[in-house]
């Protein structure tokens with residue numbers, strides 16, 4: 399490995415391009431040496447702005463490239479399985495944007511392939527675990543000061559989503575963050591999911607079930623509910639409230655600067671998208687991943703954050719969610735026992 403970690407970024411759409419900019423400007427000890435995208439011109443344009451960076455047209459060649467120490471996958475979900483397996487074959491540490499893969503069966507194959515290597519190479523980009531407010535809430539729960547958590551209420555609102563977003567994507571692309579937050583905060587698996595379909599917003603595209611209310615039960619019988627509403631037309635709003643035996647705690651109230659001025663109005667600003675709301679979390683996530691990869695050669699653990707198992711668990715819960723979306727019934731989550739891997 400050279401002095402700086404040499405990263406290949408695969409997929410430079412909105413998220414991947416944002417990660418390239420962050421690595422080049424705010425992350426210490428790393429640089430982008432290879433870019434790949436299925437739109438080659440987009441990759442060429444970005445690579446031209448970075449010293450010592452080139453485009454590799456085939457994603458598997460980009461992963462295997464000798465000038466690449468680690469890989470950041472921001473490619474579409476359906477391509478992840480093949481690309482993750484290539485990272486494992488080449489022993490390249492990888493930070494994979496969610497989803498790990500698009501279904502539980504292939505996610506489990508990835509978990510098993512990594513386990514067979516005896517090295518921890520895969521980190522999944524559930525960035526909320528690195529957000530200061532979520533870290534504080536987790537610390538409060540773990541301190542025991544709130545008592546035992548009983549119920550979690552979540553709100554996940556987006557002003558808009560791309561035109562290809564369908565009702566299942568609301569579960570797999572948006573609600574998936576609440577799946578991970580639940581597992582992170584409560585330290586246990588989700589055992590069942592029910593999706594309730596309220597009257598859809600007239601502003602949602604035809605056929606899109608929006609909003610949706612998701613209800614999770616956990617192993618110990620805790621209740622988690624989430625309102626996911628992805629076409630509010632307002633701003634990006636993510637709130638989590640934990641109700642426990644000795645009190646409750648809430649994050650995501652958007653209480654930055656509050657201005658009072660003419661003509662007698664009162665208020666502040668709400669972030670327009672997840673790029674701003676979780677910008678600091680993405681920075682911390684990537685810096686800690688880079689540091690973990692650099693340390694990894696000694697320990698065999700190249701990850702500091704959620705791993706392949708967390709990606710598999712999320713895929714299994716979302717699969718149950720999509721099935722509940724179709725039937726309206728509560729659906730049990732089918733997961734293998736972790737000790738069997």
Ligand code: ISE
Pocket residue numbers: 556559571572573575628672
């Ligand atoms: C997007 O892919 C994200 O990951 C955002 O965090 C989420 O809020 C949004 O709904 C997803 O589409």
